[in-house]
Amino acid sequence: MAEVKKMATRDAYGQALAELGEEHENLVVFEADLAAATKTGVFRKKFPERHFECGIAEGNMMAVAAGASTMGLVPFASSFAMFAAGRAFEQVRNSIGYPHMNVKIGATHGGISVGEDGASHQCCEDFALMRSIPGMVVLCPSDAVEARAAVRAAYEYVGPVYLRFGRLAIPVFHDEGMSFEIGKGETLAEGDDVAIIATGLMVYEALQAAEQLKAGGINARVINMCTIKPLDTELVLKAARECGKIVTAEEHSIIGGLGEAVCAAVAESGIPCKVKRVGVNDEFGHSGPAVPLLKQFGLSAENIAEKAKVLVK
Amino acid sequence: MTYEENMDLQRKAVKVRMGIIEGTHAAKAGHPGGSLSAADMLTYLYFKELNVDPKDPKNPDRDRFVLSKGHTAPGLYAALALRGFFSWEDLKTLRQIGSHLQGHPNMNLTPGVDMSTGSLGQGVSAAAGMALAAKHMGNECRVYTLLGDGEIEEGQVWEAFMLAANYKLDNFVAIIDKNGLQIDGPTAEVMDSGDIAAKLRAFGFEVEEINGHDFDAIEAAFNKAKETKGKPFGIVMHTVKGLGVSYMENSVDWHGKAPNDAEYETAMNELNAKLAKLEAM
Incomplete structure (x- = not known):
């Protein structure tokens, strides 16, 4: 059996943003000083004027993204899962979830597979936190192909979406062009x-x-x-x-x-x-x-x- | 502004104060103190400053206002009702089941509300996001936000200020209602924020410090804000918490308490007397 191709879903996230950015001018990215790790840097390279650095201030970033969405932009706000869902929980709950803003939260480095950084960065609570917010869609793609499809579906969906991606390169087993629908296993x-x-x-x-x-x-x-x-x-x-x-x-x-x-x-x-x-x-x-x-x-x-x-x- | 315009704003501000008392009395809850301290500013914003249209509350080119100190919703609602966004009678449904007037502002229920707020420190960030988006999109609207002087104890406020300066948001105006009181007592005792204007300047803002009950001063500050380029603008307005109702003035007890029937009578009598006096002038 041939070697299975491996890729991290965070890499697919960056690629998907760059692809979608071509199609949609209102797609913007908010980042909290982790662009190289969350892979929003891939988008930044292509669309620097649509990539907004917020510095190391995730709570502020979430509410800024919420405000920007009211103007008609479709923000993807990115950080590690620990900070996107954990640190900024209340901003996500009150400024994104409660008003049902059209904001997408791109959370990378979910779970134990963060690896060497250890427990402070290994978020294993994000599904629980995000599920508990009324109206929040929670997605966790299984490989790079599905991740790209999920990012596209999240953009097309009107309302708040939490997307969890991983740091580790994992096998890609879906065929390109797979069909993806939010809410369907x-x-x-x-x-x-x-x-x-x-x-x-x-x-x-x-x-x-x-x-x-x-x-x-x-x-x-x-x-x-x-x-x-x-x-x-x-x-x-x-x-x-x-x-x-x-x-x-x-x-x-x-x-x-x-x-x-x-x-x-x-x-x-x-x-x-x-x-x-x-x-x-x-x-x-x-x-x-x-x-x-x-x-x-x-x-x-x-x-x-x-x-x-x-x-x- | 002319003497007549000033007098007209003063009369409207008394009506906004009446709306605050009507709402909190009917609700038997709510936050009259900080609503009253901001009543003059809210009146000025909705009758002179903001480019908004009650008949077209979602116009994409409108100016935005975010009440970051969302607990003073009774003040915002009274100003919106007086400006015609919804019926004055609605104020009496404040905080009731089925009412569009929630305890804290809800942008999806109340016409004219641009952002759902209530959790302190978040509205200012959302407002900065609106201003950033407006600049990015070439929308020439302006974005205003009103914060409490207790609210600025939230670290997120300063994260938002940093972002506003970093992106040179000269379409963004942060107004701080310095009434000097918060729930647990005087802000100087609870958590002394020191020289707020100096802090804002250090964060890259152009700042005016004014009497928040003086319409000429408010106008001058907003004019300066519009002339300021390349920097966000801050207004630190000195106010009296509870202003307009004698027993509420400078009283920490009236931060989040509603007047009972007798107190309601007293308050409305005082405000009616004030209005009659202004109308005779």
């Missing part, structure tokens, strides 16, 4: 023994887990849930009904993320279905290279497969 593999519902870089791990499970005679369905909110409840409940067992997988705390959203949907439906969550188990991360860190925190195909086996047994 994507079934990547069919199976009725167990369903794995994953988001972000855990989707590729879920596909690997399904391969491992197949070797042991277990047919796993794999669902890519790029849209954390609004959740594709229909697809989740279909999986619950047809498989009766679900494993969720996300590079996020098991508190407040995709896993809890799936649990809530299943529990309220009354469909008998067991759920196990793979995620960060209510603990802080630490420094280290991203790939072994992910394994250490159980964010791996092996752990997903193990959880699935426990359910199927």
